[in-house]
Amino acid sequence: MKFDSSIQRIGVFTSGGDAPGMNAAVRAVVRASIFYGKQAVGIYRGYEGMIEGDMKLLDSRSVSNIIQRGGTILKSARSTEFRTPEGRKKAYENLKAHQIDALVAIGGDGTFRGAHLLHEEFGIPVVGLPGTIDNDLNGTDFTIGYDTAVNTAAFAIDKVRDTASSHNRLFFIEVMGRHSGQIALRSSIAAGAEATMIPEQPMGIDEIVKILETGASRSKSSSLVVVAEGGKTGRSFDIAKEVNERFSHYDTKVTILGHLQRGGSPTVADRVLASRMGVVAVEALLGGKTDVMIGIVNNQINFEPFAEATGKVDNFDPEMLRIANILSF
Ligand code: F6P
Numbered sequence: 001m002k003f004d005s006s007i008q009r010i011g012v013f014t015s016g017g018d019a020p021g022m023n024a025a026v027r028a029v030v031r032a033s034i035f036y037g038k039q040a041v042g043i044y045r046g047y048e049g050m051i052e053g054d055m056k057l058l059d060s061r062s063v064s065n066i067i068q069r070g071g072t073i074l075k076s077a078r079s080t081e082f083r084t085p086e087g088r089k090k091a092y093e094n095l096k097a098h099q100i101d102a103l104v105a106i107g108g109d110g111t112f113r114g115a116h117l118l119h120e121e122f123g124i125p126v127v128g129l130p131g132t133i134d135n136d137l138n139g140t141d142f143t144i145g146y147d148t149a150v151n152t153a154a155f156a157i158d159k160v161r162d163t164a165s166s167h168n169r170l171f172f173i174e175v176m177g178r179h180s181g182q183i184a185l186r187s188s189i190a191a192g193a194e195a196t197m198i199p200e201q202p203m204g205i206d207e208i209v210k211i212l213e214t215g216a217s218r219s220k221s222s223s224l225v226v227v228a229e230g231g232k233t234g235r236s237f238d239i240a241k242e243v244n245e246r247f248s249h250y251d252t253k254v255t256i257l258g259h260l261q262r263g264g265s266p267t268v269a270d271r272v273l274a275s276r277m278g279v280v281a282v283e284a285l286l287g288g289k290t291d292v293m294i295g296i297v298n299n300q301i302n303f304e305p306f307a308e309a310t311g312k313v314d315n316f317d318p319e320m321l322r323i324a325n326i327l328s329f
Contacts, residue, residue, distance in 0.1 A: 001283060003036065003286035005287075006101070007101040007102045009039045009098070010029065011104070012040060012104045013042070013104075015046030015047055015077065015105060016108045017133070018262055019144055019146075019149075020133075020265065020266035021266040021273065022072040022131045024274035025131060026063060026066070028275045028276075028279050029278045030042075032281075034059070036282060042073075045076065045077040047079035048079045051082060053098070055100075067271055070148075070265055079114075088114075101124075102290075103115070104128070105126055105128045106129045106144075107132065108132035108137065109137065111128065112128045112306040115306060119306075124290075127281045127291075127294060129277045130143040131143065131145060132146070133149035133176060133183065135182040136313050137293065138310075139297070139308060139309045140304065140309075144274045144277065147273075148270050149176065149261045150186045152261050152263075153191075154186075154187040154191045160173055160255050161224060169250050170250035170253070171225070171253050172236040172239060173193070173224060173226050173254075174254065174257065175226060175229065175261060177198075177230065181228040181230075182315070184198050185228075188226040189320065193224040193324075194211060194220070194224055194328045195211045196227075196228075196324050198230075199228060201318070201321060208243055209247045212249070218329070225239075233256065236254050289303060293305075293309040
């Protein structure tokens with residue numbers, strides 16, 4: 001591909017919650033920039049580092065040996081100062097001082113709301129890569145980090161199952177997902193749980209009790225219920241207590257998987273997704289695109305405007321819940 005672009009220096013940063021595969025994305029952005037004869041600058045700690053001028057040139061070797069590593073070598077943060085016009089102005093001035101002409105923002109909805117403002121207020125070209133375990137953005141089938149988190153959750157649920165079945169217990173296993181049941185639903189299917197509680201289709205205590213009673217009447221000697229945290233870590237304790245008051249057939253326990261779902265070496269699916277998206281992000285910038293997130297829908301590249309990517313998320317597939325329910329009988 002040939003580009004007639006005035007962009008010489010591309011800044012790359014990771015922001016919001018870290019996600020496995022972010023390093024693979026950073027590597028792809030740096031290497032693709034260099035491939036096209038441009039320079040890449042790493043901005044540390046997301047918008048915080050942009051405000052403080054914490055950035056440095058990255059060469060090809062500086063991103064060696066990171067494709068397989070979880071977390072983010074660029075570090076990450078959730079910046080409150082960047083939410084103010086003064087904070088954003090400081091950030092922009094630092095970008096100018098470091099001669100950064102364009103940006104690749106890797107993160108989730110908060111990151112893209114910030115990126116949209118940078119584009120709108122200062123006209124700097126910026127494209128985004130969806131980096132979040134939650135898979136809660138419009139315009140892409142999968143976000144970077146989601147597949148790894150689901151695998152981690154599913155294998156953890158397998159382990160809990162060993163204890164559940166050895167002791168005839170009922171376990172509520174809480175997984176991450178701020179306002180999203182995506183990790184819960186997929187890991188629940190993969191680990192064969194009895195029920196899945198997700199914000200997209202809330203389930204009352206009556207319904208859970210009924211599922212558990214039916215299971216017990218069919219000779220199930222233990223049960224697993226996967227609960228999406230839904231923005232309130234620990235909610236599964238309240239659910240377990242309420243259920244136990246009405247259904248005490250099994251000894252009841254709660255396991256919160258928490259941040260272990262955010263860490264670890266990314267799966268092949270996440271490494272490849274991040275690599276592909278990272279190259280496309282650089283090509284999109286050099287081709288004149290801005291204010292868009294790179295997505296992949298049905299294996300085709302999609303340029304989703306930030307405003308739409310972060311709008312009301314519509315990626316819940318009722319078919320997956322139907323499958324989970326049929327198979328848990
Ligand atoms: O957005 C990713 C995520 O891990 C959510 O699933 C979770 O609700 C949130 O971040 C936790 O954030 P923090 O690490 O700041 O506690």
